Amino acid sequence: MSLKRRALCLTCPAAVLIVAVAFGAEDNGAVFLSFEDQADLPKVEASRARVELSTEHATAGSRSLKVTDEVGPYPTVGFKLGCAFDNADWTQYEALAFDLYNPQQDGVGLYLEVFDGTGARRTVTCPIRHQGEARLRTTPVGLKLKTNGLLLTGTNLGMVQTWDQDIDLSNVTRFVLFMEGPKEPTTIYLDNFRFLPRRDEPLLDRFGQYTRRDWPGKVHEEYDTLLQR
Numbered sequence: 001m002s003l004k005r006r007a008l009c010l011t012c013p014a015a016v017l018i019v020a021v022a023f024g025a026e027d028n029g030a031v032f033l034s035f036e037d038q039a040d041l042p043k044v045e046a047s048r049a050r051v052e053l054s055t056e057h058a059t060a061g062s063r064s065l066k067v068t069d070e071v072g073p074y075p076t077v078g079f080k081l082g083c084a085f086d087n088a089d090w091t092q093y094e095a096l097a098f099d100l101y102n103p104q105q106d107g108v109g110l111y112l113e114v115f116d117g118t119g120a121r122r123t124v125t126c127p128i129r130h131q132g133e134a135r136l137r138t139t140p141v142g143l144k145l146k147t148n149g150l151l152l153t154g155t156n157l158g159m160v161q162t163w164d165q166d167i168d169l170s171n172v173t174r175f176v177l178f179m180e181g182p183k184e185p186t187t188i189y190l191d192n193f194r195f196l197p198r199r200d201e202p203l204l205d206r207f208g209q210y211t212r213r214d215w216p217g218k219v220h221e222e223y224d225t226l227l228q229r
């Protein structure tokens with residue numbers, strides 16, 4: 001996608017799905033990539049980026065994946081079905097989750113793209129606002145909402161926006177993480193890629209709010225009922 005097209009997408013409200021929620025730390029996910037062994041490195045496709053194991057910023061086990069993006073357009077790390085993950089049917093999961101550490105003083109403009117078997121893709125912005133850890137979760141919540149959006153949030157994330165094509169979340173064949181065009185080499189640490197199991201309790205309530213946490217201002221009653229008091 002061209003930079004111009006991305007800029008247009010980011011300014012098109014109809015193409016944007018924003019769902020702001022807060023997740024708890026516990027998730028009981030099934031880890032499929034933890035980068036504890038050299039044998040994990042070939043599971044990652046790197047383009048204009050150097051990947052290596054690191055003992056820094058591991059959130060599962062003792063190692064992480066250190067990714068150093070080159071200057072220039074679209075440094076990317078990719079994860080393929082049958083190599084990095086084994087199940088194409090993401091509707092069986094509540095979310096894809098992974099942890100990221102940004103060692104830069106400044107924010108990092110990161111994108112996630114998910115592809116289905118036809119090559120269609122869904123793109124999610126997930127900018128890491130400042131130095132520190134972020135926990136990212138991407139959820140096929142769009143299926144619950146009868147749209148094809150994804151949901152992503154974490155503790156160090158800027159505004160999350162989703163756009164591009166509808167994709168078949170029962171046939172996911174690839175996902176990638178990339179930057180548009182870093183002006184200097186940029187390092188991120190990745191670890192603890194996991195699929196979170198679905199629960200019986202719905203993820204969102206009838207108002208579209210996250211169900212597993214309460215917060216000041218959360219709506220619990222119909223608006224009309226509140227007005228009658």
Ligand SMILES: [Ca+2]
Binds near residue numbers: 034035061191
């Ligand atoms: Ca690890």
